[in-house]
Amino acid sequence: MSRAMEKYLREGLAGTAFCPGCGHGILLGAVLRAVDRIGVKKEDLLFVSGIGCAAWIPSPNIGTDTLHTLHGRAVAFATGAKLANPKLKTIVVSGDGDLTSIGGNHLIHAARRNVDLTVICADNQIYGMTGGQTASTTPVGAKSSTDPGGNIYRPFDLCKLVSAAGARYTARYPVTQPRKLIDAIEKALRQDGFTFVDAVSPCPTQFGRRNQMANLKKLYSTVESLCVTPAEAEAMDEETRLHHFAIGEFVA
Numbered sequence: 001m002s003r004a005m006e007k008y009l010r011e012g013l014a015g016t017a018f019c020p021g022c023g024h025g026i027l028l029g030a031v032l033r034a035v036d037r038i039g040v041k042k043e044d045l046l047f048v049s050g051i052g053c054a055a056w057i058p059s060p061n062i063g064t065d066t067l068h069t070l071h072g073r074a075v076a077f078a079t080g081a082k083l084a085n086p087k088l089k090t091i092v093v094s095g096d097g098d099l100t101s102i103g104g105n106h107l108i109h110a111a112r113r114n115v116d117l118t119v120i121c122a123d124n125q126i127y128g129m130t131g132g133q134t135a136s137t138t139p140v141g142a143k144s145s146t147d148p149g150g151n152i153y154r155p156f157d158l159c160k161l162v163s164a165a166g167a168r169y170t171a172r173y174p175v176t177q178p179r180k181l182i183d184a185i186e187k188a189l190r191q192d193g194f195t196f197v198d199a200v201s202p203c204p205t206q207f208g209r210r211n212q213m214a215n216l217k218k219l220y221s222t223v224e225s226l227c228v229t230p231a232e233a234e235a236m237d238e239e240t241r242l243h244h245f246a247i248g249e250f251v252a
């Protein structure tokens with residue numbers, strides 16, 4: 001973390017909860033840089049998370065008000081906070097499992113109702129913190145603790161899901177492309193209404209280890225090699241598309 005972002009960190013932190021090589025640390029840096037660009041006062045910022053490794057991205061690390069809530073309920077808490085104090089810039093940062101499996105209904109209905117929130121999904125395609133179970137984002141064929149033979153179900157395309165539900169801005173970028181990721185988060189923060197960024201964030205411990213990518217270089221270069229433009233993704237057959245990350249803006 002560069003010193004310029006230290007002003008956003010809570011005092012007295014003794015390191016983060018993340019494993020070596022976890023993408024969530026890069027995402028923390030990206031979120032802070034985007035927040036810095038929009039110039040909202042710290043006392044007008046609220047970060048909300050659910051439960052999971054990703055939920056530790058804002059809390060306790062960011063030294064603004066943070067709500068570390070219940071599993072799957074980050075968007076519901078954020079909605080309540082925003083209603084109670086509409087001047088709060090309310091930003092949800094949580095995991096793919098938290099936001100889109102147990103919390104899936106809150107996510108789509110907040111998008112449908114155009115609640116004025118920015119939701120950033122730390123998408124590692126797995127339930128990281130609880131031992132690597134299959135999530136609604138796990139690719140077909142990927143191994144997990146609950147699918148040692150490989151996941152058989154197609155994953156959600158989160159940007160398509162949230163776009164269809166009515167989000168005003170949606171984008172996907174991996175932490176391997178931090179500049180584009182920061183730009184997307186900044187745009188999401190500047191846009192009124194419900195906005196969503198799917199931040200692909202590799203998990204070496206629970207995903208990489210089980211899928212022949214324990215080596216960080218291999219894990220990160222594989223993620224990068226799977227990134228395609230939305231047009232390239234649409235030109236693929238469904239089977240191939242499901243194994244790639246369409247990156248870019250979907251609603252802008």
Ligand SMILES: Cc1ncc(C[n+]2csc(CCOP(=O)(O)OP(=O)(O)O)c2C)c(N)n1
Pocket residue numbers: 051052053054055071094095096097098099122124126127128129130135
């Ligand atoms: C009601 C409830 N059900 C299940 C759990 C267990 N649990 C905690 S975090 C989590 C999944 C976290 O996955 P994700 O949101 O993707 O975060 P990650 O750890 O991968 O960053 C689960 C199943 C819980 N805490 N509460």
Ligand SMILES: [Mg+2]
Pocket residue numbers: 052054095096097122123124125126127128135
């Ligand atoms: Mg996860």
